[in-house]
Amino acid sequence: MSTKRFSGVLAPVITPFHADLNPDYDRLLAHCRWLLNKGVGLAVFGTNSEANSLSLSEKKQLLDKLVEGGIDPMTVMPGTGSCALSECVDLTKHAVNLGCAGALMLPPFYYKGVSDDGLYAFYSEVIQRVANTDLKIYLYHIPPISQVPISLDLIDRLVNAYPENIAGIKDSSGDWENTLALNEAAWPDFRVFCGSESFLLQNMTHGGAGCISATANVNPAAIRNLYDNWNTEQAEQLQAQLDQVRALFQRFPMIPALKAATAHFANDKDWLRVRPPIIEMGSSQLQQLVKEMNSASFSMPGL
């Protein structure tokens, strides 16, 4: 990993599956290339990547194959968090050794109500075991799903103990006040990504680093355009346009809808597959999604 920290827009890249539910490397590589071409980075193995539905060995193999396939690892910020310390260390080392730009790291999420001391010990052990200043950790705060929040106090302790390694955060709390507090904390060069482009303009205005958002899988160029032009007169209009697309997708279950949009515009039904416990949308929901995308003149050009 470089010592440089990340800024910009990243997509938690959706993971295509073969009929036997094994990960489909070729389709993943193609989607990654399309996303890079639209100006967004690759937060593979995020929540919307169904990453926790993948095994450690599947994730390591996919990462190897992306790099072998010519993806610049400096565009990749894989999710490497795990409930198990040993697995988190293994995958994070793998990402560092491949030269990935950073690691997006969930807290261990099985036990609930764990203390900040316990979470500090977890991250601390990971950092000490990876033992590489090239490791850039972006903490992943997503309490609606993980149910294990990452508090400002915890971040403060981690930043002070490991200033080289704790590089930033993805805030998927959906709580703007929390994102604001993260920006105002003024830890040196700490990168704050909002977890939805709905907050992108606000986040940039307050010194944030960008966003890592599910809908960057389907609407990458427009989100990147706001990132590039947040400080211009068009910014509010661009934000309003992003909000409309986001709202469209939020009327459906997000992961199946992202895959369905990709399947539709790539004319490739293999993209519809998900791993349980996520399930595909039914045919009437699929038709409704296509209808709404058409009404909104939404498309995924070049797919």
Place this chain on the structure above:
Amino acid sequence: MSTKRFSGVLAPVITPFHADLNPDYDRLLAHCRWLLNKGVGLAVFGTNSEANSLSLSEKKQLLDKLVEGGIDPMTVMPGTGSCALSECVDLTKHAVNLGCAGALMLPPFYYKGVSDDGLYAFYSEVIQRVANTDLKIYLYHIPPISQVPISLDLIDRLVNAYPENIAGIKDSSGDWENTLALNEAAWPDFRVFCGSESFLLQNMTHGGAGCISATANVNPAAIRNLYDNWNTEQAEQLQAQLDQVRALFQRFPMIPALKAATAHFANDKDWLRVRPPIIEMGSSQLQQLVKEMNSASFSMPGL
């Protein structure tokens, strides 16, 4: 696995760690032998085993070593659930091939608010991929921690689709009405284990199969004694005695307290270690625990 289904008392066996936090096989084997000697079975890789803090490969190795160490696999019901279908299938196959009595299976627990259809698809895929009538699944319902409940409707669908494989449930909801409903559902030979010995007498009275309880790690003989004598005049008194010990341990964080009691009676401080995000108790808490165990004349004979 045998076609016979499990009944009795099992302990979610606590997992000892070396100073480097690797699992300590020798201490685990010794504790398993002590538990078997006290009449309880081995639900290794449960919540109180810190199982989700272990990697897949660590769990497979520990299971191999227990069987190599002479533990009868028919006394072992390992937790094999995982968020990842591929990992759950891998570990479950491993357990079946070793001849384990059953597999205690959490639902995938990362995504919240998933549908019964999604959970049905997950369990269904696991059963079809393991493809062995010797597989006996005990569903693991622990909504306070997993945050993903297993509904009566879901169980009904699974029992009807896979009557050979769905053998029972551990109900750690803490909700007696749910345990009662499971007993009253009258699925053929469906084994209902309560997740705490606090409900053991009630569960046995209503046709239950036993209990799988954290405190069986420290109080196995007494819990087994109630299981053997639930239909006698002493039963209520035995239940009251169990409740007192349970209450004692519940005044402390459970996993560190189970390990601290074991460390105390084995005179072996190595037992204190936990993996983050769980943390050890401080010295004043440790002293308090020992004081309360002494006041209650509680001991772990033969350890």
